[in-house]
Amino acid sequence: MPDVLVLVDHDGERVHKSTYELLAAARQLGDPAAVVVGTPGTTARLGESLARHGAVNVYAAESAEAGDFLGTPAVDALELAVREAAPAAVLVSATTDGKEVAGRLAARLDAGLLIDAVGLDSAGTVTQIVFGGSCTVSSEVTHGVPVIAVRPGSFEPAEHPVEARDRVLAPLPIDPAASARITARRAVLAGDRPALTEAAVVVSGGRGVGGADGFKVVEELADVLGGAVGASRAAVDAGYYPHQYQVGQTGKSVSPQLYIALGISGAIQHLAGMQTSKTIVAVNKDPEAPVFGLTDFGVVGDLFTVAPQLTEEVAARRAVG
Structure with missing residues (x-):
């Protein structure tokens, strides 16, 4: 079966629940394949949990500058993975960052883009929330590799242990003049409550x-x-x-x-x-x-x-x- 690429949301140490949801959704279309973008060593820390949730292939796109730019490292990594794997689709979380990555990737690939997906079937038909939530529609991508941004919470994560194969991607150096650089970070004061998009x-x-x-x-x-x-x-x-x-x-x-x-x-x-x-x-x-x-x-x-x-x-x- 073809790979279905899933962009991994993580904090460097822990895979976010939304990624496990994407891996569950990906199994409806093919073999889930996780794409990890981060600094060196990130994939090694996350690989076991990704394999436990069904990632047949784990693509590592690691570089020292991966955490220094917004969006571009993820777009570059996914583009490389698409060229290498010829996947059935690319899935990302429909967060603010995820939607930007999805849009930029679709533009690079000259591919169809579906945002705010809440359902997906084996034929590739996507259920979307559109027009500010006023309508629910069924959509399909008819040109290129489907790039789909899935709303967190739309699929139930489930463990599906597999023996994952490690793949290495080698992204080209990022052009600082054409990318948004992160100049400072401030920790979010979340307390002990679960993250808003991951809470039951x-x-x-x-x-x-x-x-x-x-x-x-x-x-x-x-x-x-x-x-x-x-x-x-x-x-x-x-x-x-x-x-x-x-x-x-x-x-x-x-x-x-x-x-x-x-x-x-x-x-x-x-x-x-x-x-x-x-x-x-x-x-x-x-x-x-x-x-x-x-x-x-x-x-x-x-x-x-x-x-x-x-x-x-x-x-x-x-x-x-």
Whole structure:
């Protein structure tokens, strides 16, 4: 079977959950093949976990400058891997960085590009979320190697141990004049909660939270559920919560098992980023809030009454069992 290239998201020491999802998706089209871009030694640290999740081939694109530029090292590595492997498709995570890489790669390859995929079948038909989340369509690439950006959380990761074959790619030196160089890094203060795009449970607050102090009830519910905290654009723009936690078309797209919206009316911009969640629960005082048109369970009420009660009940049940 042909390779299906998967760009590995990692932090140098750990493979991100979204990559395991991509490897599971890739098995529907061919043999999953992981492409690792990083500094020397990165592939050796990540290879075992990639093979455990089904990567038949592991392509190493390592160089001392791999971490010094935005996007270009990944685009270069994927282009080399495509030329070498003639894959059935290339899969990347539909994050901000992943979408840029996908777009640039498709342009270089003169290939078709599909963004925000949430489904994929063995025939290569892709289910996409388009027009800001207002439509779901089925699409196929009819020219070149399909480059597909898959929304995190759309596929279930699963261990599928294989004996991986190591491949080495030798990217050409990067032209600094044509690439964006990273001049400084600042660590994200994420705390002990799971990453927003990797969490099985996400609890988000909106304008209805009323202020930065109001997010305490959001955080308490998220913590008792072992989930991540999100925020609507309105809450972020108002300064209630940091921008890195924004869920929506201009923020992060999430697809957890459970999404709880507290004080979020449901603007299309926000719904576009979370509508593929498996179960959606909303609490809002306005019975006409658009979010209720998407929810599996809706509560018309004051979030400052409902959320603490839910937190207490979950904590009590966990204490018992």
